[in-house]
Amino acid sequence: xxxxxxxxxxxxxxxxxxxxxxxDPRTGQKRHIxxxxxxxxxxxxxxxYVDGWLKKIFKTDRRSKVQKLIDLSKxxxxxxxxEQIQDIIKxxxxxxxxxxxxxxxxxxxxxxxxxxxLNEFMQEIMNQYEPGTVFKSEVKIFDQKTNIAGSIDLLIxxxxxxxDLS
Numbered sequence: 808x809x810x811x812x813x814x815x816x817x818x819x820x821x822x823x824x825x826x827x828x829x830x831d832p833r834t835g836q837k838r839h840i841x842x843x844x845x846x847x848x849x850x851x852x853x854x855x856y857v858d859g860w861l862k863k864i865f866k867t868d869r870r871s872k873v874q875k876l877i878d879l880s881k882x883x884x885x886x887x888x889x890e891q892i893q894d895i896i897k898x899x900x901x902x903x904x905x906x907x908x909x910x911x912x913x914x915x916x917x918x919x920x921x922x923x924x925l926n927e928f929m930q931e932i933m934n935q936y937e938p939g940t941v942f943k944s945e946v947k948i949f950d951q952k953t954n955i956a957g958s959i960d961l962l963i964x965x966x967x968x969x970x971d972l973s
Contacts, residue, residue, distance in 0.1 A: 839853065841956030843956060850954075851955065890916055893944040895913065895926050896929060897944065903941065905938070905942075906933050936965065937966060940964065960973055
């Protein structure tokens with residue numbers, strides 16, 4: 808997919824989109840509610856498309872309370888890994904999103920061996936692209952037509968305007 812100005816509209820929206828990812832005390836699950844300019848979105852890409860598909864496959868939730876707590880812990884660890892990857896990407900990029908020659912120092916949030924693997928993996932991905940490519944992590948998006956929001960883990964914009972999503 809190619810855009811005329813691949814970043815400007817998305818970057819302009821970043822401060823307008825917020826995510827409430829707190830845990831709902833009633834359900835013990837993350838809320839995952841997006842807001843656009845203070846108004847609650849109809850849903851997220853996950854809640855509108857993915858959750859419905861999963862409910863068709865898994866019609867009932869037969870997990871015990873203990874299993875639900877374990878699953879919540881796994882989700883929270885996934886969030887930490889996501890944050891670490893986001894930090895790694897930022898440590899390898901200039902303010903404009905282009906790749907730097909050397910990595911800025913960052914504080915590891917995961918075990919050293921996990922950090923090393925994540926850092927090497929992200930370097931492999933970034934090194935596949937030509938100089939001048941822009942890398943932006945955890946980019947929030949909002950579709951005003953459907954009132955659905957979401958986030959892109961890694962938005963990659965090549966110098967010719969071609970966009971890769973990850």
